[in-house]
Amino acid sequence: METWFIIVVTLCISFFLKSIFDIIISSNSKSKKKLPPGPYTWPVIGTFLWARRGIIDVERILVDLKAKYGPMITLNMGTRTTIFVSSHSLAYQALVQKGSVFSDRESVDSNNETRVINSAPYGSTWRLLRRNLTSEMLHPSRIKSYSKARAWVLDILLKQLRGKQDDSVKLVDHFQYAMFCLLVLMCFGDKLDEPQIKKIENMLVKFLLGLRRFKVLAIFPRLGKLIFGKLWKEFYELGQEQEKTYLPLIEARIKAKEQKTEHGELEDEFVTCYVDTLLNLEWPDEKRKLNHREIVGLCIEFLTAATDTTSTALQWIMANLVKNPTIQDKLYQEIASVVGEKKSESTEEVVKEEDLQKMPYLKAVILEGLRRHPPGHILFPHKVTEEVELNGYVIPKNVTINFMLADMALDPNVWEDPLEFKPERFLVEGSDKESFDITGSREIKMMPFGAGRRICPGYALAMLHLEYFVANLIWHFQWNPVEGYGVDLSEKQEFTVVMKNPLRARICPRVNTL
Numbered sequence: 001m002e003t004w005f006i007i008v009v010t011l012c013i014s015f016f017l018k019s020i021f022d023i024i025i026s027s028n029s030k031s032k033k034k035l036p037p038g039p040y041t042w043p044v045i046g047t048f049l050w051a052r053r054g055i056i057d058v059e060r061i062l063v064d065l066k067a068k069y070g071p072m073i074t075l076n077m078g079t080r081t082t083i084f085v086s087s088h089s090l091a092y093q094a095l096v097q098k099g100s101v102f103s104d105r106e107s108v109d110s111n112n113e114t115r116v117i118n119s120a121p122y123g124s125t126w127r128l129l130r131r132n133l134t135s136e137m138l139h140p141s142r143i144k145s146y147s148k149a150r151a152w153v154l155d156i157l158l159k160q161l162r163g164k165q166d167d168s169v170k171l172v173d174h175f176q177y178a179m180f181c182l183l184v185l186m187c188f189g190d191k192l193d194e195p196q197i198k199k200i201e202n203m204l205v206k207f208l209l210g211l212r213r214f215k216v217l218a219i220f221p222r223l224g225k226l227i228f229g230k231l232w233k234e235f236y237e238l239g240q241e242q243e244k245t246y247l248p249l250i251e252a253r254i255k256a257k258e259q260k261t262e263h264g265e266l267e268d269e270f271v272t273c274y275v276d277t278l279l280n281l282e283w284p285d286e287k288r289k290l291n292h293r294e295i296v297g298l299c300i301e302f303l304t305a306a307t308d309t310t311s312t313a314l315q316w317i318m319a320n321l322v323k324n325p326t327i328q329d330k331l332y333q334e335i336a337s338v339v340g341e342k343k344s345e346s347t348e349e350v351v352k353e354e355d356l357q358k359m360p361y362l363k364a365v366i367l368e369g370l371r372r373h374p375p376g377h378i379l380f381p382h383k384v385t386e387e388v389e390l391n392g393y394v395i396p397k398n399v400t401i402n403f404m405l406a407d408m409a410l411d412p413n414v415w416e417d418p419l420e421f422k423p424e425r426f427l428v429e430g431s432d433k434e435s436f437d438i439t440g441s442r443e444i445k446m447m448p449f450g451a452g453r454r455i456c457p458g459y460a461l462a463m464l465h466l467e468y469f470v471a472n473l474i475w476h477f478q479w480n481p482v483e484g485y486g487v488d489l490s491e492k493q494e495f496t497v498v499m500k501n502p503l504r505a506r507i508c509p510r511v512n513t514l
């Protein structure tokens with residue numbers, strides 16, 4: 001009896017909220033145009049049901065719904081209306097041609113305490129933080145200044161792999177650790193020891209894995225604290241732990257810089273790190289520098305955005321090379337021909353960064369990996385700055401728009417044999433050159449890094465990391481499947497979409513006699 005009562009009351013509240021919500025949406029809309037079509041979802045109940053589903057689940061449902069409703073679908077997810085776009089040309093119109101309108105984000109924090117690039121609304125805070133990252137950290141000259149750091153990390157990775165040549169090695173753990181070594185150095189400017197890096201890695205992985213559960217706290221921020229007290233406590237404690245770890249690193253950096261400046265010139269080794277750039281930054285409206293908590297938030301964003309995405313992509317690419325020995329062999333031949341040419345000049349047998357430009361097939365392998373297995377399947381949610389029309393439908397200011405990038409990358413109208421791993425598709429016909437515009441500025445065929453004003457600012461760095469590590473992993477080892485344990489390309493949603501059964505491979509050091 002009690003349960004029935006609760007269900008009936010919930011349905012009534014749901015229905016009431018839905019009606020109110022529909023009225024608000026339609027009265028806010030200035031034009032007579034309609035929202036894109038979509039199935040009916042109950043408010044409140046719908047919110048919880050959708051929040052419990054993973055992205056892969058939602059994606060599957062949407063791919064089915066596409067046949068009925070077309071490339072733009074509206075889902076009423078309880079208190080929020082969400083539009084999903086799965087067409088390349090509509091994504092291009094929205095993100096590139098109408099980029100100034102489609103580049104807003106949902107404000108996740110009403111107190112405006114968390115100021116990070118990804119969740120900043122399209123405006124001055126976003127512009128300041130994004131410009132700082134792109135011009136101070138991701139400028140080609142700064143990226144180049146970290147080449148010694150990349151060589152240091154490559155050495156760590158190769159040593160780890162040489163020492164663990166049994167079949168049971170979970171390779172992604174090594175890829176992830178390597179990315180953390182590199183990005184922690186770029187962030188805090190100090191080579192930390194293994195236990196410190198592992199601590200940061202574990203903390204961040206715990207946070208990322210918890211994100212799906214923590215999502216519910218953001219749906220009803222005030223109520224969430226009361227209803228999900230235990231979850232809130234876990235979230236809060238994790239935040240405290242991160243602050244406790246990062247604050248001393250920031251303070252150590254300030255001290256180290258002061259001491260070096262006191263003793264004259266900063267050393268060659270002293271490459272500007274992300275924390276240095278943030279310490280120099282000032283909020284123009286408030287005329288004050290960033291406080292240390294704000295810097296911690298931006299460091300967490302930097303590490304989150306750059307480590308998990310890249311190690312996930314690296315694992316998918318290596319998995320496809322293990323599965324396709326002919327492709328692996330062709331890639332090895334390309335690397336051998338470039339390194340072979342330089343053999344007389346160099347005694348070290350690593351693939352150097354400057355050699356990568358001469359390897360179009362390598363780039364094609366990386367692009368095919370990102371097409372077939374983009375680490376994120378749906379872009380971070382966008383919003384519009386004002387009501388706008390797209391494809392004859394209205395997009396009101398307060399709805400969320402999701403772009404389904406994985407679905408676009410598998411569209412058989414754009415990609416021949418979309419499920420096949422075929423790097424050749426990225427080589428220009430009749431030549432061995434690769435020329436694909438990953439930014440989508442001329443046309444969008446796939447967009448693993450997004451497109452338009454919110455495009456991933458780290459795409460060039462990510463491509464360099466992938467090319468450098470894949471080239472060296474193939475140059476130093478032959479990668480074979482483990483007997484009785486095939487390469488399984490099933491997916492699983494974590495922070496990114498990862499391999500459900502992580503890659504295991506038999507790796508044999510190569511004797512590179514050129």
Ligand code: HEM
Nearest residue numbers: 117118305306309310313379380448449450454456458462
């Ligand atoms: C394979 C590696 C990577 C992939 C696949 C990837 C993908 C993406 C995607 C899909 C977005 C959302 C774009 C949008 O909303 O329209 C994004 C945003 C972002 N990425 Fe990446 N990313 C990668 C590596 C990196 C790296 C190395 C960095 C930094 C060093 C970085 C920093 C960011 C930031 C700060 C944003 C937010 C941009 C904004 O809202 O303006 N990412 N990334």
